[in-house]
Amino acid sequence: MPAVLELADVTVRRGEAILLDRVTWVVSEGERWVVLGPNGAGKTTLLQIAAAQLFPTSGAVGVLGDLLGSVDVFELRPRIGLTSAALAERIPRDERVRDLVLSAAYGIVGRWREHYDDLDHGRAESLLVEVGITQLADRTFGTLSEGERKRVQIARALMTDPELLLLDEPAAGLDLGGREDLVSTLSVLAYNPDAPATVLVSHHVEEIPPGFTHALMLRQGRVMAAGSFDEVMTEAHLSATFGMPLSLSHADGRWAARRGTRGG
DSSP: OOEEEEEEEEEEEETTEEEEEEEEEEEETTOEEEEEOOTTSSHHHHHHHHTTSSOOSEEEEEETTEETTSSOHHHHGGGEEEEOHHHHHHSOTTOBHHHHHHGGGGTOSSOOSOOOOHHHHHHHHHHHHHTTOGGGTTSBGGGSOHHHHHHHHHHHHHTTOOSEEEEESTTTTOOHHHHHHHHHHHHHHHHOTTSOEEEEEESOGGGOOTTOOEEEEEETTEEEEEEEHHHHOOHHHHHHHHTSOEEEEEETTEEEEEEOOTTO
């Protein structure tokens, strides 16, 4: 399958700090990836590269067939759906959910004087149904729970029918019920053959939705393992990534990890 994201020997430096260290990674059409690693591993930096919002210090990055540095990123970014805490902070709290999803068609936050046609309105309404938030359409963003806000942001990220969907810690800050609702929503998307290639960043294997297919594990900016779940989701790889002995289990399509016995 064609690649939608290609990183070749990518390094990102900030002063003396190395945020990503010679990362090579390929995401192909139809794949659903989770990026796992502890705090400071470089996960968010990696997603900023994938979103064409950050350029590497060295190495090459191909996004949707274009090479970063030789393409207008303002034409490239609308083809990428992104949810992140930074984007959520920019959303006006008095913005209606329906308008928040709709305004993604122009790549803006907050309605102004832009014009939307019937196709735009129809697309927004269908996404409200797809992620299960039609009942929130006339609510304002500021009145929503954290879990509801995350689902609204996913609908917004899908508004432009992106070719690549990037989800930066979508379950952060959610309680158990909110997390499970979100995992269910993302699982439906993962199993949809028409959904875009997806990359989800997380600290926790419990947040991996059923239907995801691949994992990339990062530690201190370096790739510890990358590939299909069959190859990568092992106790050895997970323990090395998080720097402690971990036991790993898989049941009913869900993963779980806990501290293991050293040497066990």
